[in-house]
Amino acid sequence: MESPLLDREAAxxxxxxxxxxxxxxFDDAVAEGLRDLHPGxxxxxxxxxxxxxxGVLSVHPRGNPMNREQGVFSTxxxxxxxxxxxxxxxxxxxxxxxxxxxxxEAINGTPILDVKPILYPCER
Amino acid sequence: MESPLLDREAAxxxxxxxxxxxxxxFDDAVAEGLRDLHPGxxxxxxxxxxxxxxGVLSVHPRGNPMNREQGVFSTxxxxxxxxxxxxxxxxxxxxxxxxxxxxxEAINGTPILDVKPILYPCER
Numbered sequence: 290m291e292s293p294l295l296d297r298e299a300a301x302x303x304x305x306x307x308x309x310x311x312x313x314x315f316d317d318a319v320a321e322g323l324r325d326l327h328p329g330x331x332x333x334x335x336x337x338x339x340x341x342x343x344g345v346l347s348v349h350p351r352g353n354p355m356n357r358e359q360g361v362f363s364t365x366x367x368x369x370x371x372x373x374x375x376x377x378x379x380x381x382x383x384x385x386x387x388x389x390x391x392x393x394e395a396i397n398g399t400p401i402l403d404v405k406p407i408l409y410p411c412e413r
Numbered sequence: 414m415e416s417p418l419l420d421r422e423a424a425x426x427x428x429x430x431x432x433x434x435x436x437x438x439f440d441d442a443v444a445e446g447l448r449d450l451h452p453g454x455x456x457x458x459x460x461x462x463x464x465x466x467x468g469v470l471s472v473h474p475r476g477n478p479m480n481r482e483q484g485v486f487s488t489x490x491x492x493x494x495x496x497x498x499x500x501x502x503x504x505x506x507x508x509x510x511x512x513x514x515x516x517x518e519a520i521n522g523t524p525i526l527d528v529k530p531i532l533y534p535c536e537r
Contacts, residue, residue, distance in 0.1 A: 303532070319494050321470040325487035332486075335459075335497050346445040362456075362528040363449035370443050371526045373459050373497065402495045404486040408427070 290314070290336070294396045297340055301394050302351055303365070304376055308394040313401055315386045326380060326388065326404070334376045335402040336395050341372030373402065414438070414460070418520045421464060425518050426475055427489070428500055432518040437525055439510045450504060450512065450528070458500045459526040460519050465496030497526065 292311040294300045301307045313334065315323060326332065345368035350356040361369040378390040388404075416435040418424045425431045437458065439447060450456065469492035474480040485493040502514040 319470060322484040322486045322493065324471075324484040326484070333499065335495075335499075346443060347448075360446040360448040360450070362446045363530050365529060365532065369446065369527065371459075373527050375457065375459075375499075375529060403493065403497050405489060405499060406487050408489065 290393065290395060290397070290399050290401055292393060292395065292397045292399075294394070296396060297367075300396050304378060304392040304394045306394070308392045310381060310389060310391050311393040311395070313388040313390060313404075315388075315401070317386060320386045323383075323386070323388070323404075326383060328380050328382055330380050331377060331407050332380060332390075333405040333407065334374075334378055334390070334393070335405070336374035336376065337400045337402055338367045338372035338374045338395065339398075339400060340367075340396065342368040343370055343372060345369060374399070377407070414517065414519060414521070414523050414525055416517060416519065416521045416523075418518070420520060421491075424520050428502060428516040428518045430518070432516045434505060434513060434515050435517040435519070437512045437514060437528075439512075439525070441510060444510045447507075447510070447512070447528075450507060452504050452506055454504050455501060455531050456504060456514075457529040457531065458498075458502055458514070458517070459529070460498035460500065461524045461526055462491045462496035462498045462519065463522075463524060464491075464520065466492040467494055467496060469493060498523070501531070 348366045382389040472490045506513040
């Protein structure tokens, strides 16, 4: 993905907290799988948060030391053993193998693992 | 994970469609990350659907030839380039490194990638 967010410090903690729009670019080899996506739809994007620290098992949620430390599986911390990012975003535009999406908090160059449709109207 | 579902043919298409309860078993090395999970909570479980066919880019949704063929990124087909399963489940019980969950449609032995909390009441 391509985003104006260039490092972790610049990234909001959640997409709805001021994240910018981003481009998702797919390999030609999987482009056929994109053919039924349309602007206006909401999708779930799964990413591999490749700058995460995979040895972290407990964190202060939102990086705030005032929050009680918790096991990472009770948080959305990017630092966790398998740092898969889960993002619900809206499609703004589609240009061949590229999809423009709104409010994605992952940083520039984050690999995309998968795209899924929303099955339930309010899911995230 | 341990489930009575032993093969793909036996598995329902979605957890809410009659899937059985299952045990999630974690390595000792990551057990600390589980410490704030509790029975009664709902969680998102991400799995690696290791029996999926990764070369599939179009499917008839729900395996029904009457449904128009669609690109896999518009479906929840397990067959897709990176077969990550996304499951919203309730925790029934916790026994050290094992978590019992309700209604999980993945089959016995499916590797668990990650566990995340629900951030929004109706997300899935």
